[in-house]
Amino acid sequence: DVKVTQSSRYLVKRTGEKVFLECVQDMDHENMFWYRQDPGLGLRLIYFSYDVKMKEKGDIPEGYSVSREKKERFSLILESASTNQTSMYLCASSPVSDRPNKETQYFGPGTRLLVL
Amino acid sequence: AQKITQTQPGMFVQEKEAVTLDCTYDTSDPSYGLFWYKQPSSGEMIFLIYQGSYDQQNATEGRYSLNFQKARKSANLVISASQLGDSAMYFCAMREDNAGNMLTFGGGTRLMVKP
Secondary structure (H helix, E strand, C coil): CCCEEECCCEEEECCCCCEEEEEEECCCCCEEEEEEEECCCEEEEEEEECCCCCCEECCCCCCCEEEEEECCEEEEEECCCCHHHCEEEEEEEECCCCCHHHCCCEECCCEEEEEC | CCCEECCCCEEEEECCCCEEECCEECCCCCCEEEEEEEECCCCCCEEEEEEECCCCCCCEECCEEEEEECCCCEEEEEECCCCHHHCEEEEEEEEEHHHCCCCEECCCEEEEEEC
């Protein structure tokens, strides 16, 4: 079974703090993704990576950065946390496939971040 | 414009009855895939079912089936014989071939199963 783990289930931080959210997958997937989930808005893509040291902006990258130094690990960084970044953050991974539009993404359990 | 629209923020269904969760989508890409995910209160996203744009038949997975109407651009999820454990958020998502590996999600529907 594919396993995607996230470093924390719940996190409370103060405005202005630097926040690291870590995601690790154990299936040697090339693609990794960070989403944020807000009520009524579904999941919105922040950043994704299709290879080590490669990253692409998603729909809402402002205020975030990412790091992928190893294939299995994809980190989301909030350089200076703000209250509007209070949200649920979900990490996902997927393999490269010859039928990419058929391949599902595998999700971690999520991190609920509260910024005070 | 929204690419994926789920018009039902919340729904109730009686245990053992069937329920349909609506999803409409918007794309000009002829090749795409549609996915449904379940998210229980614990937070993890569970893949339920997939439908490809070129698939001739509607997808089925156990109690889940997808009512795919390509001309109407709808991909409704049907859950038969609802169980209390089906209470969760449900998300419809689309991947377009020309968008690579990215999924676009709808806003979700919260399903509540009544005993």
